[in-house]
Amino acid sequence: MHSKLLDYPKKFFAFYRMTITSFNELVKLIGPTIAKEDTNLRLSIPVEERLSVTIRYLATGASFNTLSFDYYLMGASTIRDITKTTCEQIWNILQPLYMPIKQxxxxxxxxxxxxxxxxxxxxxxxxxxxxxxxxxxxxxxxxxxxxxxxxxxxxxxxxxxxxxxxxx
Structure with a gap:
């Protein structure tokens, strides 16, 4: 995540199309389900970075290659995998809370x-x-x-x- 943006709430909102508070709430809600463990070979990508990639993709519609080169310095396939799994978890966790099936x-x-x-x-x-x-x-x-x-x-x-x- 672009931590410098945290000092500028208006720029954060323009970049992610959401407030810092909303972003932090999403981190709390879905963080445990998208977190990965570090291994002896590599450090895992932090939850905030995973959510950042996904929210930026959803906010802009930029291609995975564009996100890869312009913002995150991750492989496009890594960004694709992160976005897919994070979106699935956002749906799995938020749907029952905000869109429950009607009785x-x-x-x-x-x-x-x-x-x-x-x-x-x-x-x-x-x-x-x-x-x-x-x-x-x-x-x-x-x-x-x-x-x-x-x-x-x-x-x-x-x-x-x-x-x-x-x-x-």
């Missing part, structure tokens, strides 16, 4: 909340989409070009009555 009573509560706010019965969610700008994928001539005249993929989101994202 029957949850659906009723959501429908009741929508009804009390909108006077529409039997509504269990609101859905909307957003075009996320991307670099044109190779050999995709019109596939990703949208009516707004740029290349994008569509992110669809489903929220409850409190505008919280959730899984169905």
């Amino acid at each position: 029957h009573g949850d659906w009723i509560k959501i429908a009741d909340e929508f009804y009390s706010r909108t006077n529409f019965p039997n509504i269990i969610g609101a859905i909307d989409g957003k075009h996320i700008r991307i670099i044109q994928p190779e050999h995709s001539e019109p596939s990703y070009f949208n009516y707004k005249k740029f290349f994008s993929c569509v992110l669809m989101a489903w929220t409850d009555a409190d505008y919280k994202l959730w899984n169905g």
